[in-house]
Amino acid sequence: MIEDLKDTPVDAADPREPLIPVEPVDPPSSRFLYVDIAAMRAKQLRRGALPRLGADGHHPIKAERVAMEEVRKGLVTYDLPEFKPKKA
Numbered sequence: 633m634i635e636d637l638k639d640t641p642v643d644a645a646d647p648r649e650p651l652i653p654v655e656p657v658d659p660p661s662s663r664f665l666y667v668d669i670a671a672m673r674a675k676q677l678r679r680g681a682l683p684r685l686g687a688d689g690h691h692p693i694k695a696e697r698v699a700m701e702e703v704r705k706g707l708v709t710y711d712l713p714e715f716k717p718k719k720a
Contacts, residue, residue, distance in 0.1 A: 660710070673699035678695045685707070
């Protein structure tokens with residue numbers, strides 16, 4: 633569901649730099665989708681992924697709050713599967 637599940641290095645010179653989208657992603661269309669994306673991102677953060685928020689300003693400490701802020705700011709990309717209507 634989420635594209636870019638792995639924080640791959642942008643440049644070989646700095647392997648600890650998180651992958652950040654060039655343009656912010658549109659916010660999720662529903663609250664359920666927002667929670668689902670943030671939960672997947674929080675799992676990545678708890679497993680050692682680097683936060684994408686940057687060093688400017690005060691940021692939350694909990695992985696769940698960091699993930700929610702990243703999704704809200706459009707720093708986490710996601711991909712939805714194609715909708716296939718049921719045949720009646």
